[in-house]
Amino acid sequence: xxxxxxxxxxxxxxxxxxxxxxxxxxxxxxxxxxxxxxxxxxxxxxxxxxxxxxxxxxxxxxxxxxxxxxxxxxx
Amino acid sequence: xxxxxxxxxxxxxxxxxxxxxxxxxxxxxxxxxxxxxxxxxxxxxxxxxxxxxxxxxxxxxxxxxxxxxxxxxxx
Amino acid sequence: xxxxxxxxxxxxxxxxxxxxxxxxxxxxxxxxxxxxxxxxxxxxxxxxxxxxxxxxxxxxxxxxxxxxxxxxxxx
Amino acid sequence: xxxxxxxxxxxxxxxxxxxxxxxxxxxxxxxxxxxxxxxxxxxxxxxxxxxxxxxxxxxxxxxxxxxxxxxxx
Amino acid sequence: xxxxxxxxxxxxxxxxxxxxxxxxxxxxxxxxxxxxxxxxxxxxxxxxxxxxxxxxxxxxxxxxxxxxxxxxx
Amino acid sequence: xxxxxxxxxxxxxxxxxxxxxxxxxxxxxxxxxxxxxxxxxxxxxxxxxxxxxxxxxxxxxxxxxxxxxxxxx
Numbered sequence: 001x002x003x004x005x006x007x008x009x010x011x012x013x014x015x016x017x018x019x020x021x022x023x024x025x026x027x028x029x030x031x032x033x034x035x036x037x038x039x040x041x042x043x044x045x046x047x048x049x050x051x052x053x054x055x056x057x058x059x060x061x062x063x064x065x066x067x068x069x070x071x072x073x074x075x
Numbered sequence: 076x077x078x079x080x081x082x083x084x085x086x087x088x089x090x091x092x093x094x095x096x097x098x099x100x101x102x103x104x105x106x107x108x109x110x111x112x113x114x115x116x117x118x119x120x121x122x123x124x125x126x127x128x129x130x131x132x133x134x135x136x137x138x139x140x141x142x143x144x145x146x147x148x149x150x
Numbered sequence: 151x152x153x154x155x156x157x158x159x160x161x162x163x164x165x166x167x168x169x170x171x172x173x174x175x176x177x178x179x180x181x182x183x184x185x186x187x188x189x190x191x192x193x194x195x196x197x198x199x200x201x202x203x204x205x206x207x208x209x210x211x212x213x214x215x216x217x218x219x220x221x222x223x224x225x
Numbered sequence: 226x227x228x229x230x231x232x233x234x235x236x237x238x239x240x241x242x243x244x245x246x247x248x249x250x251x252x253x254x255x256x257x258x259x260x261x262x263x264x265x266x267x268x269x270x271x272x273x274x275x276x277x278x279x280x281x282x283x284x285x286x287x288x289x290x291x292x293x294x295x296x297x298x
Numbered sequence: 299x300x301x302x303x304x305x306x307x308x309x310x311x312x313x314x315x316x317x318x319x320x321x322x323x324x325x326x327x328x329x330x331x332x333x334x335x336x337x338x339x340x341x342x343x344x345x346x347x348x349x350x351x352x353x354x355x356x357x358x359x360x361x362x363x364x365x366x367x368x369x370x371x
Numbered sequence: 372x373x374x375x376x377x378x379x380x381x382x383x384x385x386x387x388x389x390x391x392x393x394x395x396x397x398x399x400x401x402x403x404x405x406x407x408x409x410x411x412x413x414x415x416x417x418x419x420x421x422x423x424x425x426x427x428x429x430x431x432x433x434x435x436x437x438x439x440x441x442x443x444x
Binding site for chain 6: 003041056060
């Protein structure tokens with residue numbers, strides 16, 4: 001059950017960060033409705049964010065493993 | 076008593092957000108004292124922020140009510 | 151033991167703020183390694199941040215003491 | 226049981242309040258970007274900007290949630 | 299009772315410390331905006347900027363609190 | 372005892388996850404600064420920027436920790 005709560009927390013954080021970043025990147029001048037161009041941008045932004053999250057996750061795990069085998073390398 | 080703590084929390088959050096936003100908007104170059112122009116700007120900014128808070132509150136409540144009567148509309 | 155936890159929390163907050171600010175100020179375009187120029191900038195930035203922290207601490211404590219002897223002066 | 230209901234309703238009230246603070250902060254910044262504060266009032270353009278900002282943010286949020294649910298399936 | 303006093307005093311110490319972190323962060327950003335870091339020292343202009351930044355922020359905070367108390371009445 | 376270990380391991384897992392969220396947020400902003408989003412894919416330059424951003428941030432963090440430990444001595 002703790003693991004489940006963790007997964008929910010994790011998903012919520014991801015949704016919040018993507019919404020905030022993609023709203024900022026794609027909707028500079030909010031109008032009465034989202035234009036097709038803006039919603040296309042949101043979709044691309046969302047894909048790019050998820051791929052970025054994957055790259056950062058892998059690089060960070062790699063770095064943690066390196067530093068635990070070579071502590072002088074820090075966290 | 077819980078409601079009271081909530082009200083205090085709410086007021087504190089409002090004071091903090093207004094102070095941060097209006098300091099940022101009105102005092103670009105902090106001097107030995109606040110100029111009359113800067114304090115005029117703070118007063119106007121404060122009024123505009125409160126009115127903005129009202130507009131957002133009403134729009135958000137309206138949106139929540141719409142989406143609870145039409146769930147496909149999301150939160 | 152509470153005081154000790156507080157000291158750790160305080161040091162952690164300081165490390166986090168310095169890292170964030172000095173990374174932002176010194177490393178605009180992250181490369182495959184930190185250049186000597188960038189690490190020199192980080193060292194200077196770190197020194198300047200610590201000195202800034204000292205100035206703010208002293209000024210804030212002074213202000214708190216003034217306002218407690220003269221309440222109309224606020225917090 | 227009534228106490229639990231009260232706590233829960235206060236809890237969700239508090240979440241809504243904190244969301245309103247965050248949305249106001251974000252949309253105040255967006256709608257006043259690169260503009261000086263010249264009046265305490267909101268003109269109709271500013272009021273429209275705030276409402277649009279909130280609603281397009283919530284649209285974006287829904288789109289993100291739906292897309293992530295699609296990825297999960 | 300002494301323990302309560304100790305906890306309370308540590309608690310308020312911790313609030314002051316966190317405020318100092320936030321003020322330093324904000325004023326370091328404001329006083330070094332659009333300027334590169336060229337020295338670990340603070341020159342007198344930079345030190346003055348930090349002190350002014352803190353005090354004008356606190357002035358703004360007081361003004362906001364007083365205005366909101368006026369609205370409430 | 373097993374429960375404690377489980378809680379602790381979940382706890383550190385949660386810290387790593389929150390760090391990953393913060394690093395992604397920061398490096399996404401840095402690597403897309405002043406650029407419009409033109410594709411859902413990452414080209415090799417963008418992927419390199421993200422990895423470099425993370426690693427140089429962690430280098431900076433280590434340098435700051437070591438310098439502060441030096442100050443303390």
